[in-house]
Amino acid sequence: MAVFVLDKNKKPLMPCSEKRARLLLSRNRAVVHLMYPFTIRLKDRVGGDIQEVHLKLDPGAKTTGVALGLKSDMQLKALFLAHLEHRGFAISEALTQRRAFRRRRRNQLWYRPARFDNRTRKTGWLAPSIQHRVDSTLCWVKKLSKICSVAEIGLERVRFDTQKLSNPEISGVEYQQGTLLGYEVKEYLLYKHNHTCAYCSGASKDVRLEVEHVIPKSKGGTDSVKNLVTTCRSCNEAKGSLLLLDWKTSLKKSTLDLARAKGIASVLKGKWRGFRDTAAVNTTRNALLAEVLTFAKGDIAVYTGTGAMTKFNRHKQGIPKDHALDALCVGENLSLVLHWKKPILKIKCTGRGAYKRTRLDKYGFPRGYLMRQKAVNGFQTGDMVKAIVTKGKKQGTYLGRVAVRASGSFNIQGGNGLVQGIGHKYCNLIQRNSGYGFNLTKIALTNGDARKVA
Template identity: 30%
Template structure:
C-alpha cells in the first residue's frame, strides 16, 4: 500500500463551485503567488481568483456517525484523498447541571416567596422534536459537519453508517412478545422491591442477610456521572458497608464499585444513535446507509485497523485501498466561553469575601493581544499551538497542540506572551495533523 504525504486540500473555483481536492504543495504555491485565498479553516479550503472548471472525477464521502467521535473519509477510485476525526464536547450536561444547582440555590435565597412556574417553556416541546441540549448539540453537529464536507466536494456520493439498537434485548436477550410492553418491573411495586428480591435480601459486598441487617438500594454508576435508575445499575448493600469511609478511594465499596463499573452496560450511546438515525435520514434522504456489521467486514477486507476514520474509509464504498494519506486531521471542540458567574468553592488564602471577589483568572478571554484559542507561533522555535489559558494576568500562556497535550518549551508548559506571534484567530475548534504509524496498517 502506497502512502501520500498528507491530506488533500479542498478547492473552489472563482464562482465558489467545488473542484477536485489538490495536493498541499499546490495549495501552498497558489496561496503564495496570490492566485488563491483561504475561505474555510474546518475543513481547510481555498478558492481560486481566476476561472477554472477542471476535470472532476467520481468522489465518495464516507461518514461514521457517533455521539463522541465522527469519522470522515473522501475517496476516489482506489485512493483516499482525505481522512479526519471530529471530537465533540462531552461536558455540556455536567455544566448545565452545575448551573442549575447555582440557579436554584440563588432563587431560594433571593426569591423565596415567588410562585413557581411550570408552563413557561412548554412551547419549545410542542413540535415533537425537542431534545435535551446536550443530545441536540451532538445531533446537530453530526448533520452540520456532513454539510460542511458536502459543500466543498464536487457532486459526491454520500455513504453514512447509522445505528439501530433494540435496547430491551440488550438488557434481556430472551425478551419477546408482550414482554416488551411489561418491562423489567412488571408485577413489582417499585424498583427497590425488585432489586431487594433479585439480590435475595443479601448485601452484595459482605453477603450478610436476615433479621437485624438493614439494607439499602445503591447505584453502581452514580447519577451524577450519568448513571440511571435501571435495575441493572442498582445493587443491595447493608448500612455497615454503605458508609462514607467505604466510598472513599481505598475503601471496600470504592474498589468493588470501580471493578463493577467496567461490566455495567450503559445504554446512553445506543439511545443517542437511535435518535440520530431518524434525523440523519431526514436530513440526507439521498444518501446510502449501512450498519456496523457491514462496516466491520469491509474494514477487515481492506486490512485496516479499528478507528473512526478507517471505518469511514470502509463506509465510503471504495473497492480497494491503493493510496491513502499518512496523516489524519484530528478536529476537536473547545469550550471558549466560560460564563461561570462565581466560583464553586472559595479560593484558598483569599483576602476578601468570595461573593465580592473578582472573577477567577480561568475565565480570562483576552490578554495582551491574544484571545482564547488563537493559533500562535513561538518565536525562535518551530513550536505552534492554541492558546489554552492565561497565567500571571496574561504575562504567560499555556498552549495546546490540538491533541490534548500542552506545548512544552524548556521543560515548562507555560510560555511568555511576548514570544507568541499570532498566526490566525480561531472559533471554538482546534485541528492537528496526527501522523499514522505504518505498522498499524500491516
Template identity: 40%
Template sequence: MSKVFVIDSEKRPLNPIHPAQARQLLRNGKAGVFKHFPFTIILKEAKPNQQIQVLRLKIDPGASVTGIALVNDSTGEVVFAAEIKHRGFAIRESLTSRRQLRRSRRNRKTRYRQPRFNNRAKTKGWLPPSLQSRIANIKTWVERWRKVSPIEAISQELVRFDMQLIRNPDIQGKEYQQGTLQGYETRQYLLEKWGRSCAYCGIKDVPLQIEHILCRAKGGSNSITNLALSCEKCNLKKGTKDIREFLKKDPARLEKILKQSKQPLRVRPSGSPVAYGGKPACSAGLTSSQGAGNPPSGLDSPLADAAAVNSTRFALLSVLKETGLPVETGSGGLTKFNRTQRELPKTHYFDAACVGKSTPEKLIVKGVKPLLITANGHGTRQMCGTNKHGFPIRHRTRKQIHFGFQTGDIVKAVVTSGKKVGHYVGRVLCRASGSFDIATKTGRVAGISYKYCKSIHKKDGYNYAF
C-alpha cells in the same frame, strides 16, 4: 495521502490536490491560504472549465469518537479522513454538577418551593444536550466540508446495539422478554446476588440496606446493576464517596464488586440462583468486553456508549437528509465485512470509509493521515465561578478579547528575545495583562507576550491535531 482542499476566487469547491501541488501554487503566488483546519487554499483566479470529480462523505457515528472519510467512488481513493472527538459525557457531568449546586443553593435560601416540572414540557424529538451536541458536531463539519469539496452523496452507518446482549452474551429466546428481575422483587434479587452479606465488609446476619454503588448525588441511576447490599456502618461511612476512593485500600474487593455488579442472575432447574455463565452468584465474573476496570452504571461505560448511539441514529439521519443530498445507510455488520475484505486495520476513519454498499472494491488508503478534531465548546458564560461546594470564589470579566486575541485561538508565536526564544504553535490562553500561555504539542508555555503572537485560526470550539 490526505489531499488539500481548493476553492476558486468565487469560493466554489474544486478537486482536492496533492500537498506538493498546493505548495507550488502558494510559492508561485497563484493561491493563498484560506484556512488551516482543514487546510484549504483559494486560487486567485477562477477555473470554470475544470472537470469536477464528485466525492462521497462517509460517516461512522460513535458515542465518543466519530469517523469521517471523503471517498472518490469512481477511483476508490480516500481523499481525506478525520476523527471527531465528542464532549457529550463532559456535558452530562457539567449539567449534573450545575443541577446539584442549584438545588443546594435553593435549599439554603428557600424553605419550600412548589414543583414546576410541568411548566417545562419537552418538544417532540427533544434530545438531552449531551446527545444533541454529538449531532451538532457532525452537522457542523458536514456543512464545512461541503463548502470546500464537491460532495454529492452521504453514507451513514445506521447501527443499533443490542443492550441486553451487551449485558449478557448468553441471552436468547424468551429471556429477552423476561427481564433481569423476572420472578424476583428487588430486595430478594439483591439478597441472592450478593450472598446475603454486605458487599463492602462481608458481614452477615445483620440488617442490610440497599446501597447505590455510584451515589445518586453524582449521577448514579436506580438500575439493578448500580445497586448493592450494605450494612448500616458501611453505608454511612461510604456516603457520597466514589467507590474507588472508598475501597482504595482493598483493591481485591473493589474488583470483585465491579465485576459482580454487572452480572445478572438466572435460576437453575433445581431453583438455586447462579450468575450467567454458570459461576456462583457471589463470585460472578464479567465477559471479556466488560472488564473489572469498567466503571459502574452512570459513568462512561460500553452501555452508556451504546445507548448514546441508539438514541441519536435516526436524529442524525434526519439532519443529513436536510442537506438535500442522497443519503445511503449501512449496517455495522456490512461495515465490518467491507473492512475485513479490504484488509484494513480497525480505526474509526477506516470504518467510515467502509460504510454502505457503495464502498469501492479497492480502497486507496496509502498515506492517509486523519485530522484529529476535539470538541472543546465555546467556554462558559458563567460570570461567577464557584468551588466544588457551590460557593463563589472568583468573578470573571465581561471582556473576552485582549489585544485582538481570544482564549481558544490557535496562534503562532516567534519569540526573538528573552528566556523563551523559539517558535511556538498552539492554543492560546489570553490575559488582560498581555502575557499569554500557549498549549503546544510538547506542553504549556507560559509568559509569551502578545506582541510575538500571530493568529492562524480563530476560535471555533474545536482543537486540532494530526
C-alpha cells in the same frame, strides 16, 4: 492529506495534492482560504471539472470518524480523514453546575412567589449531550460540503441488518463465515449474548468468541440463526459435537461447570434479546440521519450501512480498526485506495465558552475573579495561534489553541501538550475560534492480523 480548493467565487473544486497547493501558493495563483482543514482559493479560476466525492461518517459516542473519498469505477480513494471528538460528559457536568448556581441565586430571593411551572419539552427532544453529537457532526457535514463538492453521504446507522436476518428467504440460506451475511450473523449473535459466552457467561476467562451450533451439524443442526450462539473457545471445545442435554448431564460440580449449566438452561429456554430492542433504535444515529436527509434535500444521495458491513469491508481489505478508517469502510463494497503517509486531522469539540461566570474551590465557594471581557490583546480563548518565542526560557515554536489571560501571558494547547506563559506579542493568529480545536494525530495504517480474519 489532500488540500481543499475553491475557485474565485468560493465554489468548491476538486481537492489537490499538498505539493500542487504549495506551487499554486508560491506562484501567487492562490491564497489561503482556511487553515483547518487546509483550503486554498484560486485567484484566476471560475468553475471546473467535478468528480464524485463521497462523505462517509461513522458516528460514535466519543469519537465520530469522518472520511472523504473520491469514487472512480469500483474504487474509493481516500482524500481526507478526520476524528471528530465529542464533548461527552463535559456538557452534562457543566449544566448540572449551572443549575446549582441558579438554584442558589434563586434561593436568595426566597420571598418571591414561585413561578408558574409551564415548561414543556418539544417532541423529538434529545438530551443535550446527545443533541451535541448530532449537531457537531452535522456541522462538519455542512463545513465539508462548502469546501468540497460532496455527491453522496454515507453513514453507519445500525450494527446489523435485522431485515436480512429475519427475512425467511435469506435466513434459510446456509451462511458462511467470511461472507457479508456471515458478518451480519456474527454481529447479531454478539449482540444477542452481550459479547460474552452463551454458556459460561465469561466464567472460563476465555476471550476468544466463536460461532457455535447448538445442535451440531453432524447431528442434523442447520446454519439457521436460531441454531447459532456465541461461545468462548473453551466451551466450544468442551461441548464438542454433543447435544446440549448430553453435555449438561456430563458436567461436574466446578464453578465453571455450574455457570455452564445455568447458561445451557437459558439457551434451551431460548431467552435472549430479540430484534425489537436492537441497535436499530439508536436515537443519536436516527436523529443524525434525519438531519443529514434534511440537509441533503435530495441533491445529495444519502445511504446507510450496517456495522457488520463496515467490519466486513475492513477485514477483507486488511484495514486496521480506527474511527476514520471505519468511516471510509461504511456502506457498499468498494475497494479502498489508501495512499496515506501523513497524520490525520483531529477535531476536538470545545464549545465557545463556559457556562459560568466564576470558578469554585473544592467547597463550592467562588474562587478568584474572572474577567468579563472575552478578548485580550486581540486574542480570544479558542483561537488557533502560532507563537515563535525568541527570548527567555520558553524559546521555540508553538502551534495550538490559545487560552487567554488578562495579563497577556497566554496558554497554548498544542499537539505536544499544554505550554503556559507565552506572551501575546509572540502569538500570531491562524484561525478564529469556531468551537473546535485542531490537532494532527497519527493512526496505524497496516494490520497484519486483519488479513487472517477475512
